[in-house]
Amino acid sequence: MISRFTPRARELALTIDLCDGKDERSYDDALFDLIAAEKIPATVFVTGLWARHHTTELRWLTQQPLLEIANHGSRHKPCTVNGRSAFGIAGTRSLAEAIAEIDDNANLLEGMTGSRPRFYRSGTAHFDDVCAEAVQLLGEVPMGFSVAGDGGAGFDQAGVERALATANPGAIVILHGHRPNRFAFEGLREALPTLRKRDISFVRLSEISDRFEVR
Template structure:
């Protein structure tokens, strides 16, 4: 794996390229021909994002549906006991959602009013701060990275790959950042098909995500939609 110094030397003069949630280099869907779909759920942390929606975890466990949990370092630090529980649960894979939940950019591009990382060195720190935290505290070696807001530029995506992490996007937005009512979440979740990567959140218990997911999953099971974690689906 490249060091911080090597990453800076290799990319300090490289243009950022396109910036967005589905730029070249981001995995926004499962491999062609996939018959399974992937539920991915973010825990963003911070003053307004450090809650825990246990309804979602309980629903997934009840139906025995695997999911990939993208966890920000701030959220993990707020929930050490829950982290231990999630790491030990074979139904879930834990992946990297950044150190400070920033958009990933080599020149400070912003989205939704959130300024991104401002340099190659800050890109490295946003990725590897949490990567090392999850490894040292919980023994988790993450394989996927999703930046805060899911936005990054092409150079940052390549840096992720150089650090041994696949930048993960999505093909199906389940809850618009945990802002949708249950009826809207239910409707979106029912659109899952083989190959989809769905993005939701399990850190806002007041949102409609938990109830919408609980209503929609039995409908998907009746259609024989099968789910896998990103690791399982990309082996």
């Protein structure tokens, strides 16, 4: 699983997860409007659950030149072959189920966006070893993260701001974009001046995939 990359300059990779989307309002307009207005490149991980209920929003995301769409699984399951839970969410129970979780969503997203995702982050970003290998055999890269920018959507505004403003080059940062009542937008907005002062630039995962640090 990849959680960091070797930076060439003062680069951060911003990733935004869209996890659960049965509620049509599971979309943080303010966050995505901010990253578009500030021209921040980012990689957006989308589940099948979210994509099916947000076709208009997914189309908009796909049209943004600085964003790329990645795979967050069909049903937001931890990537396991034995059903083990991670953070209270039960994982896939077999290799066949894990493959379906990965590939069904890759097929769905390819159909909806016109390109097949290259990066896969499972629900909770948990992978067992067999499952991580299966992701690679399916042609995708198993992605974790190194900075929980919003603490799994649990941080307040000051917490998000601090996590982002202090992130080090080479970090893969995660925010959540399906919780508009949380503080990803406010925290990012407040952290931007500090990040700019630190000469931080943002990159998409596809721009740095030859510099991933394998653990």
